[in-house]
Amino acid sequence: MLKTEKQIKRVVIKIGSSSLTSMHGEISRKKLENFAEQIVALKDAGYETAVVSSGAVAAGYRKLGCIERPTSLPEKQAAASIGQGLLMESYSELFLSHGYVASQILITRSDFANENRFENMQNTMNVLLERGIIPIINENDTVTVDRLRFGDNDTLSAKVAGLIDADMLIILSDIDGLYDSNPNENPDAKLLEKVHSITPEIEAAAGGSGSAVGTGGMKSKIKAVEIAMAAGIDSFLGKAGCEDMLIDAVAGKAKGTYFEQEPDALNLDNKQQWIAFHSGPEGKVTVNSHGKKAIIDNHEDLYRFDIEDVKGEFKDGAVVRIIDEDGNEIGLGRVNFSTKQLNEDVEENENELEPAIAKETFVCSLDFKLSALG
Template identity: 85%
Template sequence: MFKKEKQIKRVVIKIGSSSLTSMHGEISRRKLENLAEQIVALKDAGYETAVVSSGAVAAGYRKLGCIDRPSSLPEKQAAASIGQGLLMESYSELFLSHGYVASQILITRSDFSDEVRYGNMHNTMNVLLERGIIPIINENDTVTVDRLRFGDNDTLAAKVAGLIDADLLIILSDIDGLYDSNPNDNPNAKLLENVHSITPEIEAAAGGSGSAVGTGGMKSKIQAVKIAMAAGIDSFLGKAGTENILMEAVEGAAKGTYFEQEPDAFNLDNQKQWIAFHSGPEGKVTISSNAKTAIIDKNENLYRSDIQDVTGRFKDGAVVRILDEEGKEIGLGRINFSNEQLNEVSAEDENELEPAIAQETFVCSRDFKLPALV
């Protein structure tokens, strides 16, 4: 439990499959109604609320004629195409009964990697939230292939939270928080109520446990929290079946784990979030040791004369990986020249006065461990 110093207005709630399904793997109407009523209570209290909801496959596989939850990709996608409509119909019905309108947003990873679509999503969701609509968000499982998947809705929820500048990310699951060891194996495992940074010890404590109907375990939740914390967003992890869990979570009084950064922690703005977590770097540039010091420690710009080597083909405006002389990645940045222009450096070129990478578009790997997140 913790005391919030900043006012919470905008909340993203991630609801896992296990939080919506019965013991038989189908959508539980009772669970869905309970969560919808809690979301309505948040709306009535003035919170802007977006929901990232799993459960499409669980809602649709019986209607597809499958006895058990499908394992093949075509059957999962077919079940999702049926279940997404059924799930959305249920959400809409429940929220409308309380006077609120729900909207559906289906997203693929490529929607985040394309900067124009990223901006469109940002604008659309802001309009919906500001007008009191409840966006129901899910990955577009029907068309997404493995190499373009988020991997789980924990990651999707964290990226949505950053996209809309949320104040709090709530991850609901079948477990009531992060423990210092696996509680299934160790009856003396201790619940970690407050976490201020994701240390190697915290990551080690995140086992791979997850329910049979979900795609994400504790490791995916910690990865999601890392993304949210980099964007300056606090997170909460708790058990979906706990009474009044959502309202208590925003009030800082719920049982679970709160992930809250220190007040002076540095956070990424929306542009740097896109560069760090969504862009998909298109090439690499190797810079001198002096330039490394200037861009990391002195917050200076990077110029073409600082670049020693260029790898890959890219246009001006692309995001590239920045390497030091030893080949170690030190960050990502938006390059202002194409690879061809960088290879044609002239000492008398007046374009040398323009930064190759401005400090405003540089994100340091040292601070946010980018290789593990991009």
């Protein structure tokens, strides 16, 4: 019997297309059954589990009349509209046979960018997990266009993990972990079993590996892990085909790479995560040296007299990029004033003593590489 350190822990499991398909490119029932059985074992042990599953296009393109996996966007979206229902039907049937109910959640980037929809997603998923339901999550491929895409389900899974305050993110694919160099090119490449921070060396080790079936290579997985780590969530990267991989990953004994932050590492709370990774900044404010020092060194509020320049049209409550006088981005934050109010003389504004950006809403680029993750 699998034991848990806590009575209930939340786990987000990302399963890539290559992990679900047969050698002919179609969804493999055998592989689905294997994953379902492992997820059921986690559920039986008291874990709350959410599954971010690729595979809609793979499940539907033959039914669309395509001999090979389509390459054009309209055909991919049409295949996904067929395949998503078939994929969900298979998951539902498999979980119901073990006494568990599955639900479907389809997401686009705009759902994260809109704060109200972000909170609605969070509330919905929390209710489902607390009631023992298994959410099956995928990007809404049928309606998503390039500018609204996550790009891959690795990124989506990390953002979902942060959304629901998961304890662990498991990313499964055709790769058995992160190596210090490309194992396809270097036979002496070593598997990195533990990683505590995403350094430039780690980023350099993330080559462009990945199968033709999926959309994400190693770089996208490291980006996803970095998002999860910023939220204080441990991650695991391993190969899907290994027996009992999910069970062993949670138990800490699977072959692969574990990404675990140091105990004193900085973490973002839920509101800071939304500001950092989802908000879509609406403008820029340039701060003077006093303002920069107040935010970064002293962890104080930023006031209107610290602001030298304002770019963009935004209302109070918007998220903006904070720039120093040399043009370097130092972070993001939520403004308490509109563009018009910030451009007024300080003496004319009756709220001059109210912070322009409260310290609680500031997220530092130096800590979390926001320009790369947002």
